[in-house]
Amino acid sequence: MSNQTLHDLLSARVAEFSASDRPREIIDAAVEAMFKDIIKDAFRSYGDMGKAVGEAIKSAMxxxxxxxxxxxxxxxxxxxxxxxxxxxxxxxxxxxxxxxxxxxxxxKNDVIPERVSLRELLNLFVEKNKDDAAQHQWNHPEIRFRESEYGGMQIFFDPEPEASHREGLYSRERSEWALKHRICVSWDLRNPELDENGHHIGTVYSAQIDKNPIGRDFNIRTRWERLIAALYFGAAKLVIDCDEDDFSYGIYD
Structure with a gap:
């Protein structure tokens, strides 16, 4: 029987263990587990990384x-x-x-051009409202251009002409801001961009459809609405290639 004491036995085993690869393996496993826990915690929805990823996704939308x-x-x-x-x-x-x-x-079937013709946009708007115009006997839509002294133009339009609107209970003329749709476009007054026919080309900085600004729960349904969205989101520029009295529903033509 060995006279080795418990102290001697433990000391020998500790020395033997510390000289082996096991301490390194245990430390590596512990470090790996620690990093896994830290990373998992960071990526949880309430962690800093999770919050950062969430904010990045929100900012991309x-x-x-x-x-x-x-x-x-x-x-x-x-x-x-x-x-x-x-x-x-x-x-x-x-x-x-x-x-x-x-x-x-x-x-693939809905390509947006780099430039949008205001004439084309308003013609599409007129075409979309022809049935209502025929029902109510409207001759033309209400369209108003207001140029800015700083460079640019505000375009206001509504399916119902002012004359028809005032035949009812209304005695006062509608202000531009009471019309359903609006496009606000700007250009450099000192060095305006012009197309090959001398028409101003501008950037849309504000747009409203059915009195709702684009960007607030706005659903695009028609081609003319898509064109306005293209202008507002900067994917296209607007060519001012018409006058406000160029448009008619054609009911009495």
């Missing part, structure tokens, strides 16, 4: 996006703006590739 599937189906230009913001926010890899492919497929 246009303000009027509430339904991504509705967006890709009906709101072409906002989808394009979303794609651009995704790319600029650093979203990478297969997710971005698949998102771009899906949006490209959804939008």
């Amino acid at each position: 246009p303000s009027n996006i509430s339904d991504m599937f509705e967006l890709t189906r009906y709101n072409a230009i906002v989808a394009n703006a979303l794609r651009q913001q995704w790319e600029s926010s650093g979203v990478e890899g297969d997710m971005l590739r698949r998102a771009n492919e899906a949006m490209a497929e959804a939008l």
Whole structure:
């Protein structure tokens, strides 16, 4: 029987253990577990990293996006703006590739030009409201241009002409701000951009449809609304190539 004491036994085993690879393995495992816990905690929704990722995703989304599937189906230009913001926010890899492919497929039949003709936009607006015009016997829409002394123009328009509006209970003329739709465009007064026909080309800085500013729960349904969205989100510029009295519903022509 050995005369080795418990103290001697423990000392020998500690010395043997410390000389082996086991302490390093245990330390490595503990360090790995510690880092896993720290990273998991950081990526939880309430952690700093989780919050940062959440904020990054929110900042990449246009303000009027509430339904991504509705967006890709009906709101072409906002989808394009979303794609651009995704790319600029650093979203990478297969997710971005698949998102771009899906949006490209959804939008392939709805190309937005670099320049939007105001005449084309208002003609589309007139065409969309012809049935109501025929029902109410409207001859033309109400369209008003107001130029700015600082460079630019405000374009106000409404399906109902002022004469018809005042035939009812209304005795006062509607102000421009009472009309349903508005586009505000600016250009450099000292060095304006002109097209080949000398028409001003401007940037839309504000837009309103049905008295709702774009960006506040706004649903795009028609081609003329898409064109306004393209202008507002900076994907196109507006060419002022018409006058306010150029448009008619054609009911009495």
